[in-house]
Amino acid sequence: MDWNLVSESFWPITLGGLRGTLPLALMSFAIGLVIALGVALLRLSPNRLLSGIARAFVSVVRGTPLLVQLFVVFYGLPSVGIVVDPWPSAVIAFSLNVGGYAAEVIRAAILSVPKGQWEAGYTVGMSNARTLRRIVLPQAARVSVPPLSNTFISLVKDTSLASLILVTELFREAQQIAAFSSEFMLLYLEAALVYWVFCTVLATGQDLLEKRLERYVAH
């Protein structure tokens, strides 16, 4: 094994993770959650047009490959005159993707809050919106943490696809060094190791968060 190459490549790859992968995942996840909450609420709306639109969005996101979604935004949009840079393209595609998947998680979490909680909110005089915000969403959030953490960890790994639209992140760093040195096995295993460390740290964070939210357990 070429230890020299390992020590020379380790830092650029890790830096690619810290400067590329993580910010890309965090930004996309944050925007994706906002989209997801909106889509989940539309989906739960009694208005059939609104819930139909939300249902269609979720269906498209879940029924098409993420790589295709990414290519549509980056390579497809320019042909209708919309040119988006690599980084924003990736954020758009990933956040829409998270929006679709997390919407179902949030919808299920909202539905898991007992009807009596809504009624208790109404009966102390709250409107629908206030009951949702003050009573239901905090409880739904607790239920959502494990599945949403999984979504986030998947997203961290999926951001490697952004290397295909020229975003400088962890995997693209590894690819470039691999192409240059021809040490493919070494570099890709290195990339795998760094992803694994990132995801393990995140999974530990997920455990801590779940423990902290224990007090939200109902009844």
Add this chain to the structure above:
Amino acid sequence: MSRTEPAADRAQDASPLLEARGLRKSFGAHEVLRGVDLTVRRGEVVALIGPSGSGKTTVLRSLNGLETPDAGTLELTGGPSLDFAEPVPKARRFALRDRSAMVFQHHNLFPHMTVLQNVIEGPTQVRRVPRAAAVVRAEALLARVGLADKRDAYPHQLSGGQQQRVGIVRALALSPDLLLFDEPTSALDPELVGEVLTVMKELADEGWTMVVVTHELAFARAVADEVLFLDGGVVVERGTPARLFTQPAEERTRRFLHRLLHPLD
């Protein structure tokens, strides 16, 4: 038995607080209420009894705007006054909640909030009471039901009886004119029923106006001014507990009371 009747004295000559006439309600093809009348005077305790499916809970929930009757009228002295023959705007139905407060069978406390937060949620969020004032009042109410030391506990850390007493305090904190109880002790372990009924009796003695859906006949008998027996969506019989429990006029009432008092016969 030398039970005095302070309750009856209390209710006499009192002006009506609530008048419900001809309440009807169907869930799908099932007609739950088939014309229910109900009058509640200030300071009076009205108990609704009857078998499950008799419509008693639906009547109670209608008084708090949790159900919308299909027909009938509902009038509170000082408003709102609702006629369900026409569509009632949500805002007017919600106005019922400015006047009445509900205690649920399964307490429905907010599990992510402390006892204190549960109690001040309505006053601070809806009634715009300043937080400090709401806290002072909440602490006084909690002390009254013997839960002053639980203000910072979460609901799941309390016993069933304590949870239900917090549920009562949450309702009291809204300063309602009318307290509604939906089988408040049905979900409790038997040994915890007493502490909740004791609080309710104290409230009655203090002059709170209450409508109570209950299976606790002893409670109804000791505390209620009027008992309504519902079956099949109608009021089969109404009267003072002394009369209704000892000399029911209707066969259905008699059978129901017999089943509750002698379940093994």
